[in-house]
Structure formats: structure tokens, C-alpha cells
Amino acid sequence: MASLAMTVVEETAKKLSLHQAISGIFGSISMAAWICVILPQMIVNYRAKSADGLSITFLAVWMLGDATNLIGGLLTNLAPTAVALAMYFCVADFLLISQCLYYNAVNARRAAQAAEENEEAPLLGERHHRRSVSSEDGTKIGPAGDELLERSSWMSNTASLIGVYVAGFIGWYLSYKAGAYREADPVVFNAAMQASPDLLEKIGIILGYFSAVCYLCARVPQIIKNYREKSCEGLSILFFMLSLTGNLTYAVSIVAYSQEKKYIINTIPWLIGSLGTVVEDGTIFVQFRLYANNRRSTQA
Numbered sequence: 001m002a003s004l005a006m007t008v009v010e011e012t013a014k015k016l017s018l019h020q021a022i023s024g025i026f027g028s029i030s031m032a033a034w035i036c037v038i039l040p041q042m043i044v045n046y047r048a049k050s051a052d053g054l055s056i057t058f059l060a061v062w063m064l065g066d067a068t069n070l071i072g073g074l075l076t077n078l079a080p081t082a083v084a085l086a087m088y089f090c091v092a093d094f095l096l097i098s099q100c101l102y103y104n105a106v107n108a109r110r111a112a113q114a115a116e117e118n119e120e121a122p123l124l125g126e127r128h129h130r131r132s133v134s135s136e137d138g139t140k141i142g143p144a145g146d147e148l149l150e151r152s153s154w155m156s157n158t159a160s161l162i163g164v165y166v167a168g169f170i171g172w173y174l175s176y177k178a179g180a181y182r183e184a185d186p187v188v189f190n191a192a193m194q195a196s197p198d199l200l201e202k203i204g205i206i207l208g209y210f211s212a213v214c215y216l217c218a219r220v221p222q223i224i225k226n227y228r229e230k231s232c233e234g235l236s237i238l239f240f241m242l243s244l245t246g247n248l249t250y251a252v253s254i255v256a257y258s259q260e261k262k263y264i265i266n267t268i269p270w271l272i273g274s275l276g277t278v279v280e281d282g283t284i285f286v287q288f289r290l291y292a293n294n295r296r297s298t299q300a
Contacts, residue, residue: 019256024176027253029168031085033246036164038096040236050107051100052296053234057221059100063093065214065273068207075204076266082254085246157238161245168249201266208269215273219280226287231294237285244281247274 045051070086072078226232251274254267 019259023253023256025169025172026249026256027080027082027085028172028175029165030246030249030253031088032164032168032171033242033249034085034088034092036160037239037242037246038092040238040242042096042099044234044236044239045099045103048234049103050234051103052107053232054100055221055225056097056100056104058218058225059093059097061214061218061221063090063097065211065218066090066093068214069211069270069273072204072207072211073270075200076208078254078267078270082250082257082270085250157241160238161241164242164245205266205269208266208273212269212273212276216276216280219277219284223280223283223287226284226291229294229296231291231296232284232288233294233296235284235288237288240281240284244278247278247281250274 041054044053066086066089070083070090073083073086226235251271254270254274255264257263
């Protein structure tokens with residue numbers, strides 16, 4: 001696969017510059033990772049019929065960062081793949097937050113009904129069952145304590161990541177063959193930028209820095225929640241592995257797109273947001289290791 005990839009890159013290098021090819025490939029891989037990123041967590045939530053493992057504050061701040069990321073990227077004429085990713089981020093955030101709010105509302109209503117009927121004990125038993133359906137290491141436990149299929153292991157997660165890289169590369173190559181990449185870089189909001197390029201660019205950079213701050217702050221509530229409860233139960237480790245992959249390839253895509261000094265300076269906030277988040281994802285990976293098999297308290 002590696003030799004085939006090199007052959008394709010050499011072929012396209014005759015029509016595209018190397019930095020365009022690298023930016024497109026890693027941008028496509030990043031897009032593949034982000035397209036898939038919410039799926040593991042949504043599956044865990046669905047099976048547990050609960051979103052107790054996730055911090056809503058984490059998701060809300062993350063979505064705010066994605067929204068300002070999109071606007072800032074458009075105003076500063078960021079790499080096309082970066083802008084496309086920012087658009088998708090907002091849609092993905094909305095879907096995951098909607099699912100979490102749904103389960104939180106349903107479970108809160110059940111808790112209120114149980115309290116009115118003085119059936120708190122059965123409620124706790126049911127809630128404990130929902131939590132045990134999806135443990136940190138991916139083992140699925142049924143009502144009678146039987147293990148269900150599909151144990152999430154490091155091998156299967158690694159296979160998933162390889163699949164993301166392959167899918168991203170194929171997606172880039174197909175789009176290249178379809179004529180998506182041209183020598184002339186697209187200019188976003190060209191008319192508006194001609195009218196007041198400096199102002200729009202400054203606004204875009206400011207939004208970029210605000211987005212970076214949101215990304216860096218977003219995971220803090222989740223890290224604190226995991227620490228206080230000494231558990232990562234209800235979280236999908238593949239969710240964070242895909243996030244890590246998406247952020248790394250996203251940064252490579254941005255840097256490879258252009259090495260002009262002005263462009264690099266303009267992209268600093270996006271690089272801070274993506275690479276800084278990688279460090280925080282690493283912290284969560286450590287928590288997964290430290291709190292393996294620990295269950296969250298019923299009050300979480």
C-alpha cells in the first residue's frame with residue numbers, strides 16, 4: 001500500500017506541486033477521521049441509552065470553537081480542505097450534542113417519575129445496568145451479566161485508524177482525478193475581501209485565536225469529570241483516537257498548503273488549536289489507562 005501511495009504521489013507531482021499534494025492527502029485523511037469521529041461515541045451512547053460519560057460543557061465549548069473556526073477560516077482564505085472540515089465539524093457537533101441532550105432529558109424524566117412514585121431503588125438498579133452495558137474497555141454486559149460481542153480492543157482500533165488513512169488517501173486521489181485540485185487556489189469571499197481585505201483578515205485571525213482557546217478549554221471539563229469520578233466509563237477511546245488523528249493530519253494539511261510567511265502567521269491560531277488539543281487527548285488516554293474498568297458514580 002505504501003509503494004502504491006508513493007507511485008500515485010509521484011504521478012500527481014507532475015501536475016500538482018508537492019506541497020499541494022501533501023496538503024490534499026493529509027486534509028482528506030483528516031476529513032475521513034472527522035467524518036467517523038462521532039460514530040464510536042454515538043454507538044456507545046446508544047447501547048448504554050445514556051450520555052453520562054460525556055461532559056456537555058466539553059461538547060458545547062467544542063462546538064463554539066468549530067463555529068468560530070469556520071468563520072475565521074473563510075475570512076483568512078484557509079486551505080480548502082480545512083474550510084470543508086470546519087463545515088462538517090459543526091454538523092457533527094450538532095448531531096452528538098442532540099443525542100446527548102435527548103438521553104439526558106429521557107433519563108431525567110424517568111428519574112423524576114420514579115421519585116414521584118417512590119421507586120428510587122429500582123431506578124438506581126436500572127441506571128447501574130445502563131452504565132454497565134458499555135464499560136471503558138468496550139466489553140458489553142447484558143442484563144444477566146453475559147458478555148456481548150464486539151469487544152473494542154487496541155487491535156481493532158488500530159485497524160480502524162488504518163482504514164481511515166486508506167479511505168482518506170483514496171478519497172483524495174478520486175477527487176484529484178475528478179479535477180478538484182487546480183493550480184489556482186480558490187479565493188473565498190473574493191469580492192468582500194477586495195473591499196476590505198485587512199479588516200476581514202484581522203477579524204478572521206481574531207476568530208481563529210478565539211477558536212483555538214475554545215478547543216484548548218473544551219476538554220478541560222471532560223478531564224476534570226474523569227478525574228473526579230476516577231472513571232472513563234461511557235467514553236469511547238476510539239472517539240479520542242480519531243480526534244488525535246484528525247488534529248495531527250489537519251495541522252500537516254494546513255502547513256503543507258503554503259509556506260509563505262503571511263499565510264503561516266495567519267494559520268498560527270489553527271495550529272495552536274489542533275496541536276494543543278493533541279496534548280489534552282494524550283491526557284485523556286492516560287486517564288483511560290489509570291481508570292480502566294472503574295465505574296462512574298451513580299450521581300455523575
